Amino acid sequence: xxxxxxxxxxxxxxxxxxxxxxxxxxxxxxxxxxxxxxxxxxxxxxxxxxxxxxxxxxxxxxxxxxxxxxxxxxxxxxxxxxxxxxxxxxxxxxxxxxxxxxxxxxxxxxxxxxxxxxxxxxxxxxxxxxxxxxxxxxxxxxxxxxxxxxxxxxxxxxxxxxxxxxxxxxxxxxxxxxxxxxxxxxxxxxxxxxxxxxxxxxxxxxxxxxxxxxxxxxxxxxxxxxxxxxxxxxxxxxxxxxxxxxxxxxxxxx
Amino acid sequence: xxxxxxxxxxxxxxxxxxxxxxxxxxxxxxxxxxxxxxxxxxxxxxxxxxxxxxxxxxxxxxxxxxxxxxxxxxxxxxxxxxxxxxxxxxxxxxxxxxxxxxxxxxxxxxxxxxxxxxxxxxxxxxxxxxxxxxxxxxxxxxxxxxxxxxxxxxxxxxxxxxxxxxxxxxxxxxxxxxxxxxxxxxxxxxxxxxxxxxxxxxxxxxxxxxxxxxxxxxxxxxxxxxxxxxxxxxxxxxxxxxxxxxxxxxxxxxxxxxxxxxxxxxxxxxxxxxxxxxxxxxxxxxxxxxxxxxxxxxxxxxxxxxxxxxxxxxxxxx
Numbered sequence: 001x002x003x004x005x006x007x008x009x010x011x012x013x014x015x016x017x018x019x020x021x022x023x024x025x026x027x028x029x030x031x032x033x034x035x036x037x038x039x040x041x042x043x044x045x046x047x048x049x050x051x052x053x054x055x056x057x058x059x060x061x062x063x064x065x066x067x068x069x070x071x072x073x074x075x076x077x078x079x080x081x082x083x084x085x086x087x088x089x090x091x092x093x094x095x096x097x098x099x100x101x102x103x104x105x106x107x108x109x110x111x112x113x114x115x116x117x118x119x120x121x122x123x124x125x126x127x128x129x130x131x132x133x134x135x136x137x138x139x140x141x142x143x144x145x146x147x148x149x150x151x152x153x154x155x156x157x158x159x160x161x162x163x164x165x166x167x168x169x170x171x172x173x174x175x176x177x178x179x180x181x182x183x184x185x186x187x188x189x190x191x192x193x194x195x196x197x198x199x200x201x202x203x204x205x206x207x208x209x210x211x212x213x214x215x216x217x218x219x220x221x222x223x224x225x226x227x228x229x230x231x232x233x234x235x236x237x238x239x240x241x242x243x244x245x246x247x248x249x250x251x252x253x254x
Numbered sequence: 255x256x257x258x259x260x261x262x263x264x265x266x267x268x269x270x271x272x273x274x275x276x277x278x279x280x281x282x283x284x285x286x287x288x289x290x291x292x293x294x295x296x297x298x299x300x301x302x303x304x305x306x307x308x309x310x311x312x313x314x315x316x317x318x319x320x321x322x323x324x325x326x327x328x329x330x331x332x333x334x335x336x337x338x339x340x341x342x343x344x345x346x347x348x349x350x351x352x353x354x355x356x357x358x359x360x361x362x363x364x365x366x367x368x369x370x371x372x373x374x375x376x377x378x379x380x381x382x383x384x385x386x387x388x389x390x391x392x393x394x395x396x397x398x399x400x401x402x403x404x405x406x407x408x409x410x411x412x413x414x415x416x417x418x419x420x421x422x423x424x425x426x427x428x429x430x431x432x433x434x435x436x437x438x439x440x441x442x443x444x445x446x447x448x449x450x451x452x453x454x455x456x457x458x459x460x461x462x463x464x465x466x467x468x469x470x471x472x473x474x475x476x477x478x479x480x481x482x483x484x485x486x487x488x489x490x491x492x493x494x495x496x497x498x499x500x501x502x503x504x505x506x507x508x509x510x511x512x513x514x515x516x517x518x519x520x521x522x523x524x525x526x527x528x529x530x531x532x533x534x535x536x537x538x539x540x541x542x543x544x545x546x547x548x549x550x551x552x553x554x555x556x557x558x559x560x561x562x563x564x565x566x567x568x569x570x571x572x
Contacts, residue, residue, distance in 0.1 A: 013386040013516075016539060026389075041488070095363060118351070121385050124393055125363035130354035139431035141322050142351030143501070155435075159347050159501045160266070163440030163494050168321065171431040177351060179501070184489045215363045215400075219379065220392040224541065230533060230549030237556035244532065245564040247548060251530060253452070253509050254476075254568055 001055040001149055003046040004108055006101055006116035006128060007074065009033040009064040013121060024218045025091070035070045038117025044181035045147055046115050047078040053149050056080045058108060062088050062097060068202060069193070076188045076196040081203065083108065088207040094123045096211035098131035103208045106136060111173055113154065118142045118177035125216045129177035139170055142177030256398060257290030260313075260338040262329060263306055264349045265298050265320070270305040273344040275411035277404050278308040280371060281342050282412065285310075287373035288339050294418075295341075297328050303420045308412030315425045323432040326355035328425040333360055333399050340378050340395075342371070345403035347501055357401040365393050366403035367519070378402070386518045387541040406500075406523055444495040445479045451508045452478025455498060455525070458485040459514015459535065459554060466491060468558045469513055475565045481505070483521045499524035513554045517542025534558070 011017055011026060012034045018027040035043075046057045058081040059074040061067050071082035085104050088097070105114060114136075116129045133140030145165065146157040149172070156168045159179055170176075233243040248254050261281045264271045278294065285292040294309035296302060297318035306312050313336075318328045329352065333341060343353035345366055357364035370381040374394070380402055382391045395402075447453060454473040456466060469480045480496065487497040498505055500520040510528035514535060515521060522545050525531070533546040534554045543549045550557055 011385060013388050017385055017388050123366055124382055124391060125365060126357055127354035131358045134358035139323055140355055141432050143347045161347055162503055165438040167435040167438060169433045169435055180488045215397045217394045218391050219394050221389055224390050226544045230543045230546035233550050237552050238560045240550045240552060241557050241561035241564050245568050249568060
């Protein structure tokens with residue numbers, strides 16, 4: 001089967017995030033970005049499907065710092081083709097970016113499935129999968145944790161809450177918003193990525209048409225106003241552990 | 255009609271969800287600020303309208319299947335016809351895809367991760383959680399009929415004391431390309447973490463599967479069980495039945511000891527009501543320290559062995 005995977009870079013939230021001087025955007029000067037975790041799962045699910053059913057996986061992403069590494073890594077994991085969208089305007093919202101990505105994806109059809117993360121850490125005005133599905137007029141379902149292809153349809157598992165999931169029959173071609181792949185995203189050794197860099201190429205396509213204007217205005221970006229903070233147990237790890245045991249004993253929790 | 259505030263009523267296995275009732279409380283506030291009515295949109299079983307008495311009116315279409323495709327098509331159609339000022343949609347696994355798709359069809363934003371919403375000089379401004387809870391954005395939406403994905407817990411649930419009027423509405427649905435087949439229940443046989451007084455929760459900071467032994471050691475001493483946040487479940491280190499948060503279980507133990515969990519809003523949603531929340535984390539700025547009652551800012555691999563020994567001694571001496 002033919003699968004397209006839309007990838008996106010997002011700030012690595014393990015690092016400290018700083019707000020820029022305008023008080024409305026991220027300070028990108030020391031920003032470390034990584035692949036959006038849900039997109040990594042979408043890629044893994046695509047490769048699992050390819051291994052199971054055969055076919056081809058194409059990854060698509062907007063140009064961004066470190067995107068080449070991510071695209072080469074995707075090819076090292078098993079993607080057959082990588083397409084980078086260049087010359088897009090800076091500071092696009094999810095809605096705007098999806099408009100451009102949807103047009104590029106339309107040019108890469110036919111495909112049986114288009115997979116992307118159900119959400120990204122920096123989404124504020126929409127979810128990419130739903131926006132792309134609407135543009136292509138394909139069916140869409142989100143929060144997906146497993147996919148099995150059965151000819152003209154796919155059996156798709158969506159997560160609800162409390163450990164309960166739902167099974168859906170989805171007519172292909174379709175767009176799926178992936179929450180988690182059936183297996184953890186695979187690890188690929190750096191040496192393999194380097195080898196792929198020598199043999200494979202990233203195709204580029206200039207951003208087509210207009211992304212449109214943002215329909216939202218970010219008035220402020222800030223660290224959350226803290227209404228409470230944990231009582232901190234200070235000292236060496238040994239001392240802090242001792243204080244915690246005392247506290248648990250006092251509360252009758254031992 | 256343009257000043258009315260709508261709440262998309264979310265139903266789950268024959269009941270209106272708690273999040274829906276919370277959104278009705280928030281929606282009532284916003285409707286008051288906008289000078290409009292509060293309406294609930296019930297797509298499905300009409301008998302559930304009785305649970306939505308906190309709204310002034312319930313718009314009900316009973317021919318809509320519970321798929322994101324059908325709910326989105328019905329909602330988009332009603333919004334086009336009736337043009338509410340805004341639509342509040344539960345930001346949950348159940349409804350997020352329907353909200354996102356309806357907004358895409360309407361070409362309006364789906365402002366997501368909202369923990370608060372208010373009208374500011376006629377413009378709706380949402381307070382949104384972004385970057386895994388590290389930052390918050392004040393987002394103004396100028397487009398009429400914008401959809402807002404509102405997090406669970408934004409307000410207390412509204413009571414259904416007043417019987418609201420019900421308006422039957424007709425929606426025409428496209429040919430279904432997404433069909434619900436069946437529910438898959440959680441696997442039985444594992445520990446029921448919702449019944450435990452003590453839970454030791456592990457997150458990404460546990461680093462590798464072998465390190466789960468540390469958490470199990472403490473859980474054994476305290477007579478509790480080990481549970482985890484999303485990344486640990488995704489890695490396959492713990493079964494789905496041990497997941498706490500938006501997709502997993504909501505738990506309320508007497509003690510919730512967290513090891514290496516930063517506190518993404520999806521996780522906090524499932525454990526914020528625990529009796530005593532204790533966090534051990536190396537990142538002093540981790541958002542979880544603002545949720546926890548007691549914190550230790552240190553390396554869990556240094557604290558946990560010491561803690562386990564001291565707990566054993568304390569228990570042995572008791």
